[in-house]
Amino acid sequence: MEINFDQSIPIYLQIIDEIKRLVATGTLQPGDKLPSQRDLAAELKVNANTVQRAYREMELLGLVETLRGQGTFVCDDHQIVESTRKEMLTNLVNDFLQSMRSLGCSEQEILKRVGDGLFEDREVKDR
């Protein structure tokens, strides 16, 4: 796992986001084992307590489960892939809308821009 940390945001939140992304994209599948906390801490060069906090939060979110003596696993439930993906999409759209509005875009302008963007994107690909 590799994370390009933004050190102005709590590190444990960024670890959770990255694992969510791996789940949403199917890189990590339900039932897959996560690295041990210490291994991940060493790999990311972050404090082991930070990784522990990320794992604990993800347990509370129902994203992973820790089996005593065996390690931490992505919950063996295929619904979490879809729900994590949906959550990420919602966040992306919300962030996008907020940025567009802060630049003074009306709803209509946002829709038009997205439409234009998709059209241009298709043109580039068809070329």
Next chain:
Amino acid sequence: MIDSERVVVIEGLRKRYPGVNALAGIDLTLSRGEIWGLLGPNGSGKSTLLKCLVGLVRPDAGRIEICQEPFSRRAKANIAFVPEVDNLYRWMTVQETMDFIAAFYDDWQPQRAKELLDFMRLDPKSKVSTLSKGMKARLKLTLALARKAPLVLLDEPLSGIDPSSRDRIVEGIVRQFKSEEQTMVLSTHAVGETERLFDSVIFLEEGRVRLVGSAEDLRMEYGKSINDLFKEVYA
């Protein structure tokens, strides 16, 4: 915080050198299981504070308690201290250095020492005089972490160290620090490259505590990295 979790208690600590107020009244309580970043520009009192904790500097006033014991020579057995200065004997080999230090401490763990040497990619047969600055820094950290000391103090362990040694040292600390039983204080003025190691940070300025808190909480509260906060505090 229950008492057994208070590894270091400092109250009203003061130290004056001619013309300099090195420590101007420090109050701090460090809890067990955390890696503390002791941050501040040169001359802010970081080294003096660490030296007071190990008894290398006698404070003018104040009280220090380590592992619930008032400071004494006996309390020093609870501390593994890595000074910034080169304290190794040049004529010894790496192995001889290890054996020499092991003889001083009851809490030396031979198996752990071997693993650490391996991890740090140090050859036991190398002469200390042939080691680069980075390799010496790796050896000094190995000597500290091979002990089972409840309190580990590292004075500027990364200053002037090449990137590959720095990575090894940071990874060594992450892997080998035992948060169930140890507490670590790491002083540095290079905050950007070390801030992800810290549970909590202490900002020192002119011998006083300017700011203290959990690194993640400070990021959340200020929306800034510890490094940016550091630059702002000392601007």
